Structure formats: structure tokens, C-alpha cells
Amino acid sequence: MGLKSPAVSYPAVPCCELMKGLSLATCASVCNMSVGSMEPIDILQTEAHVAKLRPFISSQQRTASSREEREEVAKVESSYGSSRWVLIGMNALVTGGTRGIGHAIVEELAELGATVHTCSRKEAELNHCLQEWTGKGFAVTGSLCDVSSQDQRLQLMENVSSLFTGKLNILINNVGTNIIKKTAEYTAEEYSKLMATNFESTYHLCQLAYPLVKASGVGSIVFISSVAGLVHTSSGSIYGATKGNHHDWSLSVALV
Incomplete structure (x- = not known):
């Protein structure tokens, strides 16, 4: 039968x-x-x-x-012909992987066999997630990093280069933050914080990751954007501008 x-x-x-x-x-x-x-x-x-x-x-x-x-x-x-990916032997960096979308991405990549490094500003939260992932048998490491800081971005990529012997297959630019106000009420400091975290960090991390991704021979860079970058939402004008930059810049950097 x-x-x-x-x-x-x-x-x-x-x-x-x-x-x-x-x-x-x-x-x-x-x-x-x-x-x-x-x-x-x-x-x-x-x-x-x-x-x-x-x-x-x-x-x-x-x-x-x-x-x-x-x-x-x-x-x-x-x-048997599955359309699911298998990432055994690949490695990945996911920024902000201890909560929300980033957390889900870390787990999905690890489930598919990738070795993953992530970062967070909060040590207790990071340690909790690492302990949880170890219990699941996932190959995930982590380090403290505030990606809005240029010096900390440099340190993060030095850690990643050392962990993955100078090669990186996947970069997920996930970190993002928001302050919701009316446009006329934002301060210069708030504008700088949102731009540094949401856009400047992704730009700089792409630059730093480029030689590692190129050395891997098989590389992908992913931006976590938002519908707020395409149409008006209630999430704030600066946030929308940073996500709109992701849309436009990802198209430009793919051709460079």
C-alpha cells in the first residue's frame, strides 16, 4: 500500500x-x-x-x-524537496537580538543551523537570552553594544571578526528605537539619537561588515525597515525618515 x-x-x-x-x-x-x-x-x-x-x-x-x-x-x-533553508555552516550577526523581531530572527537562524552572534545594551537581558538559547542547543553568542556609539560598533565588529575568523555570511540590521512626538516638538538631541540608532548605525555596520561578507563568498545584508518609511503613520516623522532611508539606501548599496 x-x-x-x-x-x-x-x-x-x-x-x-x-x-x-x-x-x-x-x-x-x-x-x-x-x-x-x-x-x-x-x-x-x-x-x-x-x-x-x-x-x-x-x-x-x-x-x-x-x-x-x-x-x-x-x-x-x-x-525531500523542502523549501525551508538549511544554514548549517553559515554564521550571522543580528543586532538587537534579545527581544521582538530580533529575538525571533536569532532563533530562526539558529534553528536552521547557523552560528549566530547578537548584541544588546542590557546585560541582564542578554545573559538571560544566552542561557535560554544554550538550553535549546543553539549556537548563539552575544556581547554588549549600543549601536548608536561609533566606538562600540567598531568593538562589535572586531568581536565578530574574531569569532567567525574574518568571515560573515549574514548581517541583520535589526536595531531600532523611536520617540513619538509631533514634528515641531522634537529636540535636536532626540533627532540625533533616532538618526544615530536607526540609520547611522546600519550605514556604518555595513561598511565595517563589507570585508567580512566579501571574504565569506556567500553573503547577505538585511535591513529591518517599516511601512512608516513608505506612508504616513502615527509613529513619528523622524522614525519614518530613518526607515525611508533604509528603503532607498538598501537599493543604492546593492549596486555599489
């Missing part, structure tokens, strides 16, 4: 092996087969069958107790 497709040829693999430790009952339910028929029968994989298994494989990837287990799951998933 099995699913067959004349258009696609896949190797025959025991379904319970694909499920990587899920119960036979769960596997049988997903595959629409009886438990009694699972153990002795190899199933010819089809696109439809793999599509059913994929959410369970991804779930196993998130809950695997060690890096080695996640790598094995990633290999199985990639062997």
Missing part, C-alpha cells in the same frame, strides 16, 4: 523514519494508513505525501534537544 506519482520519483523510505521519533499512531494519521501496516512497508514518497509530513518535521526541528538532532532533521527535510 502506498502513494504513487508517475511524474515524481523519490527513494522508498520508512515513514516512521521520516517522522523522526513521532509515534506510529501520529504518523499513521498523517499518512492515512493503519498502524499495523506502517512497520513492514516502505512508502514511495510523493510531493503530496511530503507536504503532509513537512509540518511535523519542522516541529521536530524546533523541539530537538541538541544541535546534532536538528542537523539530522534538517538533512531529512532537505532531502
